[in-house]
Amino acid sequence: MSGRARVFIACSLDGFIAGPGDDLSWLPPPPVDADGKPVSDFGYAAFMAEVGALLMGRNTYEVVAGFGGEWPYGAKPVLVATTRPLAPVSPTVRAVTGDAATLLAAAREAAGDRDVYVDGGVLIRQLLAAGLIDEMIVSIIPIVLGAGAPLFAGLPERCALECLRAEHLPGGLVQVTYRPVSRA
Amino acid sequence: MSGRARVFIACSLDGFIAGPGDDLSWLPPPPVDADGKPVSDFGYAAFMAEVGALLMGRNTYEVVAGFGGEWPYGAKPVLVATTRPLAPVSPTVRAVTGDAATLLAAAREAAGDRDVYVDGGVLIRQLLAAGLIDEMIVSIIPIVLGAGAPLFAGLPERCALECLRAEHLPGGLVQVTYRPVSRA
Numbered sequence: 001m002s003g004r005a006r007v008f009i010a011c012s013l014d015g016f017i018a019g020p021g022d023d024l025s026w027l028p029p030p031p032v033d034a035d036g037k038p039v040s041d042f043g044y045a046a047f048m049a050e051v052g053a054l055l056m057g058r059n060t061y062e063v064v065a066g067f068g069g070e071w072p073y074g075a076k077p078v079l080v081a082t083t084r085p086l087a088p089v090s091p092t093v094r095a096v097t098g099d100a101a102t103l104l105a106a107a108r109e110a111a112g113d114r115d116v117y118v119d120g121g122v123l124i125r126q127l128l129a130a131g132l133i134d135e136m137i138v139s140i141i142p143i144v145l146g147a148g149a150p151l152f153a154g155l156p157e158r159c160a161l162e163c164l165r166a167e168h169l170p171g172g173l174v175q176v177t178y179r180p181v182s183r184a
Numbered sequence: 185m186s187g188r189a190r191v192f193i194a195c196s197l198d199g200f201i202a203g204p205g206d207d208l209s210w211l212p213p214p215p216v217d218a219d220g221k222p223v224s225d226f227g228y229a230a231f232m233a234e235v236g237a238l239l240m241g242r243n244t245y246e247v248v249a250g251f252g253g254e255w256p257y258g259a260k261p262v263l264v265a266t267t268r269p270l271a272p273v274s275p276t277v278r279a280v281t282g283d284a285a286t287l288l289a290a291a292r293e294a295a296g297d298r299d300v301y302v303d304g305g306v307l308i309r310q311l312l313a314a315g316l317i318d319e320m321i322v323s324i325i326p327i328v329l330g331a332g333a334p335l336f337a338g339l340p341e342r343c344a345l346e347c348l349r350a351e352h353l354p355g356g357l358v359q360v361t362y363r364p365v366s367r368a
Contacts, residue, residue, distance in 0.1 A: 142347045
């Protein structure tokens with residue numbers, strides 16, 4: 001069985017994944033205890049353990065690549081959906097082109113029997129509109145930004161969701177897991 | 185002590201309170217059990233029991249007035265923020281004009297020692313930007329609309345929030361209670 005197409009993303013209460021100019025400074029650091037030890041990674045490590053490959057939008061890739069330092073996705077294949085030339089920051093990165101189904105098929109092949117982590121607002125909307133997203137774990141950060149890059153706004157058609165789980169996490173995050181109803 | 189300025193509102197996961205053309209058809213009906221009896225009102229009656237008066241934006245008022253049937257707010261004073269002439273559908277309705285603080289002061293006076301229910305996207309943003317909102321109960325409906333009237337997007341400045349509570353309600357709603365941090 002091929003892996004699921006899953007989203008794991010944070011957004012503001014008003015649905016932005018970045019402020020104007022790709023600003024991510026409002027994302028909270030992982031909460032720590034009195035000794036400075038992390039008390040939660042918001043489920044990221046458990047999610048990533050099930051991920052075989054990433055399918056990422058071009059803008060998201062540029063933002064992550066721009067962080068510098070250690071490449072955060074280790075040996076996992078990272079497919080970047082783009083039609084422009086790409087200079088990969090890691091040998092695990094490659095460009096892919098095509099419609100939503102083609103992109104996801106390439107990522108599924110790279111993921112083997114594990115999941116595909118779909119990342120980036122434009123790409124998530126593209127796959128969601130095509131009925132190709134299996135699950136979305138959305139962490140709502142307790143802030144209103146007012147403007148920025150939207151996660152879902154701009155989707156060409158409505159998409160009903162089933163809410164599988166909602167959790168109040170440390171730091172005031174509300175993490176909600178949804179399954180698009182058309183995929184149920 | 186004067187009452188709190190509180191918000192009780194539903195929005196889509198992408199932060200819209202209405203679809204294009206004031207469409208509210210996507211709002212779910214209250215969930216019922218096998219005998220058709222309501223199993224939840226999403227906390228609305230308990231919220232309303234603490235409300236002494238409503239302060240409402242002009243567009244929201246027009247939408248509610250357009251429903252016809254019984255006026256939903258009984259004997260509670262309803263102050264409509266508008267600069268245009270108003271033909272009230274109920275003797276409890278009157279127009280108010282002024283900046284955010286003036287509007288809220290009028291509503292507080294009408295509310296006595298109970299809370300003011302602030303309703304409508306434009307008005308909520310106006311009071312939030314002025315630091316005048318005490319609490320917001322936001323019910324996130326499990327749907328992506330893609331477009332419509334935003335609840336928070338368009339706020340001129342960022343607003344950090346404290347998350348007081350998050351609940352997974354029947355029908356897949358996630359109801360989150362926030363306090364603007366500047367008011368804490």
